[in-house]
Amino acid sequence: KAGVTQTPRYLIKTRGQQVTLSCSPISGHRSVSWYQQTPGQGLQFLFEYFSETQRNKGNFPGRFSGRQFSNSRSEMNVSTLELGDSALYLCASSLGDWGYGYTFGSGTRLTVV
């Protein structure tokens, strides 16, 4: 069974640009969550989607957005990139019930220069 796939693995962008990251969950998983990991702030929750609906959102500015498609694949977008957006962005999927836990992808390493 394939795991959670995130693309691309590495990305370098310039300040002011926008970026889109992609996440393909495990087959059959309907919940997808996104987290930002930085050395200073650690792991922070961005948002969670279930069946194309955003169920929860973290405390990030509106420049961070996401969506989920009917096949459960998810994308997150960051507009007007800032240096502080440099981070490892992790996607996690789940069947949607807490009993199964979340399975994380390997992440996308975003560097803003």
Next chain:
Amino acid sequence: AQSVTQLDSQVPVFEEAPVELRCNYSSSVSVYLFWYVQYPNQGLQLLLKYLSGSTLVESINGFEAEFNKSQTSFHLRKPSVHISDTAEYFCAVSDPGSGGSNYKLTFGKGTLLTVNP
């Protein structure tokens, strides 16, 4: 809001020694608790979880954690570590009592476990 404190940012130990990684969370009526492990340049792997029932939970690779409600703790232990256990370990909590919309994990800052030969 929930918070998680991992009391040690780094724990160095020798191979075959026992280890305990400490985790405390802010009080709540009920919580779900998790330990994840992250190897370099990889994502997070679920090590073990507590949802309900027995307060002692075990993983397949010898780790165990005990839920202590009175002390709001969920410490991770292993009686004998291996070099391959070197990684960063994250404790996480979720509050199911906040309603079905609260499907999010709040993580601690992580503990880097370094196992030396």
